[in-house]
Amino acid sequence: MGKTIVWFRKDLRLHDHPALVEAAAHGEVLPVFILPETRHAASDWWLHHSLLEIIExxxxxxxxxxxxxxxxxxQLMKLLDESEAxxxxxxxxxxxxxREVERGVAEACEKRRVQMRSFQGSLLVAPDAIFNKTNQPYKVFTPFWKRxxxxxxxxxxxxxxxxxxxxxxxxxSSEEWxxxxxxxxxxxxATYWRPGEKAAMDCWETFRDGGLCDYLVGRDLPAQYSVSRMSPxxxxxxxxxxxxxxGALAAAEDVGDRQVEAFIRQLAWRDFDNYQLLYFPEMLTKPVRPEFEKFPWQPADAQLEAWKTGRTGYPLVDAGMRELWETGYMHNRVRMVVASFLIKHLLIDWREGMAWFEETLLDLDLANNAMGWQWVAGSGFDASPYFRVFNPILQAKKFDEDARYIKKWLPELADMPVNYVFQPADAPVDVLESAGVTIGTSYPAPIVDHQAxxxxxxxxxxxCKNS
Structure with missing residues (x-):
């Protein structure tokens, strides 16, 4: 009977784990995790508790x-020696x-004459399985999705x-991690999340039996529980x-094909993000479209801090940033609005926002994070048009019309009438007094004028376009 080292990374589970299945068929299994050198505070919290669960x-x-x-x-070579795997x-x-580390591991195993095998276990399909008619990687999602x-x-x-x-x-030991x-x-x-494989299954079943039936419309409404919350x-x-x-396809008979199609399309976006990162790795650090290198960004100053702390004077933006700080998560519709506000209202470099999300998101995925920010900035291959500037007031009225989401995360506006809560600074004095709101003190005035x-x-x- 042989012994196999299973090198775990972003696959902290026992189900649908191709490498683990291969190892089990070979004989004794030695599961191993090498702690990452790069740290991201919120994501590390999730990793810590995921490791505790899988160890158990x-x-x-x-x-x-x-x-x-x-x-x-x-470390892996040492473990091969110590374990005699x-x-x-x-x-x-x-x-x-x-990818660079994987190449190094492959070379080291070859020198030692140790068998090494790798598997596609993190995406729906292997990235090298999908190319366009000219045998080039797709740059736009819709044809990628059809393929x-x-x-x-x-x-x-x-x-x-x-x-x-x-x-x-x-x-x-966990104290040494x-x-x-x-x-x-x-x-x-810990008030909002329970990491690990068992919790993942529970979360999925809750969504499958509840939110999936309303996903097509409900996914855009941040106050509703119509999103899966599976991203962490x-x-x-x-x-x-x-x-x-x-699992989603199996639920189609109960919830309808259109709901399921909308959900699995989001899973495909995750594949596309990682696909793009593989073929265009520069997306992590610079605009994919080179003309955006010359964009006239403004200095990251007090306005960046106001955005991070949810003190911009735009309630939907502030609610999203407060939700992020409190829970390590933000509704996807709101993510687009807060990103657009930082980039287009404040003209602050998208990389500043990307870095903040890297620190504060529990569901940090480098490919998804970079792709999302470049999409909003207009600098990605498949990006939002540069002239699309989300109006955070209209977005709030459209997707949080009764202000439940805003009032949840901005308790200082809890008593504001709905018809004024989206623009508190424009409310009459008597309305502000009745709601206990003082603009500039209990809630900030807008840090920029939307139209300007x-x-x-x-x-x-x-x-930028004409340069």
Whole structure:
């Protein structure tokens, strides 16, 4: 019977795990996780608790889950020596850093004459399976989506039977991981979230039996629970995207084909984000469209801080930023509005917003984050038109018409009449007094005028476009 090291990364689950299935078929399994060098505060909180859960799940089967820290190639080679394993397997990732490390692991295994195998276990389909008619990667989502729909999405793999470990190796304790920041702000997350594979399944069942039937319309309404909230579980692989795809299709008879199609289309966007990152890795650091390199960004000053802390004077923007700080999550419709506000109302570089999201999002996915910001900025291949400037007041009226979302996250506006809550600074004095709101004190005045900001943004884009 052989022994296989399973190198876990963003696939912290036992179901639909191709590398784990391969290892179990080979014999004894040694699951391993190498702590990442790059830290992101909110996402690290999720990782910490996901690791605790998966360690416990393996322990119940008398299998040690080993945690190490350091350069992955060195640590994996050490573990091969210590464990006398004869095989190393892992599921592939598609960001530039992970690809580079994977190449290093492959080279080291080849030198040692150790068998290494990698699998596609994080996306719906392998990125190298989909190209356009000229054999080039797709740059626009809609043709990518049409092509993906022609593919057969693999049926999720069952959790394999595992044999107990025969030895014990040195492993870092949770106190040594260093994943939990000294800042106490993330302690609130446990009020709203339960990381791990079991919680992922519970969350999915709640959405499948509730929100999925209203997804087509409800997904745009931040006060409703019509979104899946599966994104943090997908980010660290607590759940397989293929299991969500097939689970949604299985529910079509109960909830309708149109609802399911809208949901699985969002899963395909996740594939597309990672697909684009694989073929255009520069999207993490610079505009994909080179003409946007010359965009006249304004300095990141007090206005950036006002945006981060939800003190812009635009209630939907502020509610979204407060939700993010409180819960590590923000509704997708609101994400678009807050991103548009930072980029187009304040003319602050999208990379500032991307960096803030990297620190504060529990569902951080580098590809999705970069793609989203470049989409709003207009600098991506498949992006929002540069002249589309979200009006945060109209967006609030359209998608939060009774102001339930705004009032939840901005309790200082809880007593404002709905017809004034979207523009508190324009409310009559008696209305403000009755609601206990003082503009400039309990709630800020708008930090920019919408019409003036829109005109300035369009002028800036014209300068960039014509340069």
């Amino acid at each position: 799940r393996f322990a119940k089967q008398q299998i040690q889950f080993v945690i190490r820290q350091g350069y992955p190639v060195e 004869d095989q190393l397997v892992f599921n592939e990732l598609y960001d530039p850093e992970s 993906l729909r022609q593919e057969r999405i693999a049926t999720p793999l069952a959790t394999p039977e595992l044999v107990p470990s025969t030895g014990t190796l040195q492993s870092l 260093g994943l939990l920041s000294d800042e106490p702000w993330y302690n609130k997350f 579980y997908l980010a660290w692989g607590n759940v397989s995207v293929r299991s969500l795809w097939h 900001a829109r005109a300035r943004a369009l002028a800036a884009y014209d300068t």
